[in-house]
Amino acid sequence: DAGITQSPRHKVTETGTPVTLRCHQTENHRYMYWYRQDPGHGLRLIHYSYGVKDTDKGEVSDGYSVSRSKTEDFLLTLESATSSQTSVYFCAIREGTELTEAFFGQGTRLTVV
Amino acid sequence: QKEVEQNSGPLSVPEGAIASLNCTYSDRVSQSFFWYRQYSGKSPELIMSIYSNGDKEDGRFTAQLNKASQYVSLLIRDSQPSDSATYLCAVNRRTGGFKTIFGAGTRLFVKA
Numbered sequence: 260d261a262g263i264t265q266s267p268r269h270k271v272t273e274t275g276t277p278v279t280l281r282c283h284q285t286e287n288h289r290y291m292y293w294y295r296q297d298p299g300h301g302l303r304l305i306h307y308s309y310g311v312k313d314t315d316k317g318e319v320s321d322g323y324s325v326s327r328s329k330t331e332d333f334l335l336t337l338e339s340a341t342s343s344q345t346s347v348y349f350c351a352i353r354e355g356t357e358l359t360e361a362f363f364g365q366g367t368r369l370t371v372v
Numbered sequence: 373q374k375e376v377e378q379n380s381g382p383l384s385v386p387e388g389a390i391a392s393l394n395c396t397y398s399d400r401v402s403q404s405f406f407w408y409r410q411y412s413g414k415s416p417e418l419i420m421s422i423y424s425n426g427d428k429e430d431g432r433f434t435a436q437l438n439k440a441s442q443y444v445s446l447l448i449r450d451s452q453p454s455d456s457a458t459y460l461c462a463v464n465r466r467t468g469g470f471k472t473i474f475g476a477g478t479r480l481f482v483k484a
Contacts, residue, residue, distance in 0.1 A: 292472060299380065301460060301476035302416070309469030317471065349415060353472060357464050358404045358423055361472050363415040 262286050265350050265364035272371055278337040280367050282350030284330075288362075289355035291333040293317075293325065295346040296366075302349065308333055309355075340371045373398055378461050378475035386483050391448040393478050395461030398442070405437060407446045408460040410477070416460055420446065451482045 262285030272278050282291060290309055294302040294317075304317030306325040314325050322344060324336045337344055347368050351361040378395050385391045397405070404423050408416035420435040422428045422444065428435045434447040448455055461475040 290470065290472075294474070299476065301378075302474040304471060304473060307469065307471060313469070315467075315469060315471075351472065353464075353470075357466065357470055358421075359464075360406050360418045360421055361462070363417075366415055 263350060263352050263362060263364045265348075265367050267367060268365060269368045270370070272340050272369070274341060274371055275339050278340050278369065280335045280348055280350075280369070282333045282335070282352075282364060284333075284352045286352060286362075287330060288352040290353040290361075291327065292351040292353070292361065293323075293333065293335045294349045294351065295319065295344075296349060297346050305335065305348075337369075340369075342371050345369060345371045374475070375399060375465065375473045376461055376463050376475040378459075378478050380476055380478060382479040382481055384481040384483060385451050387451060387453060389451050389482075391451045391455065391480055391482070393446040393448075393459050393461075393480070395444045395446075395475055396442055397444065397461075397463045399463065399465050400439075400442060402463045402465050404464040405435075405444045406462040406464075406472075407433075407435060407444075408462060408474075410458045410460060412457075419459075448480075451480075453482050453484050456480055456482045 292307040293305040308327040350364040410416040422435040436445045458477040
């Protein structure tokens, strides 16, 4: 299995609170991605990173921010959690060339009440 | 128009039949295409990658790519109940860096 770990695996939080999810890799891959998965929507890209301090938005970035200060860690922050952000969040990593696949973490189930 | 589109299904086939899953993409310059399988409650895992026009076979799985039509498909021969899962099509799209964009997935049921 690719060395990719998400934490926490499960979290329940209250509306309006900030939440940070962590993705840690031991593969030294250049690309890291955060997705959310909801029924009927597949995997939707939130933000991604193509290097330390290099990040860009995906299709559903509103309400989320990211940081990557080290190659191995990619943090996703929900600045003020809302019930619409209840979802399963997946982190993925990929090597630097175009012709490579993504490897996924175990996922984080986040519930905002 | 979504960047990657799939028929959401569900697709139901009898055991031993061929399951055919389809995907279209919008970015004509994309060069790399992937099929992932996801069991309920689990993470997606790679089944096939394809980069050139034509067919690519791996065991019971065949990926087909037609760049002119912007179309990717996955055939599963001799379908087994253990193939019952959601199948996700993905494309690496160049935009500054490379985004990996997924379709909504097709749910497959293989009936014993």
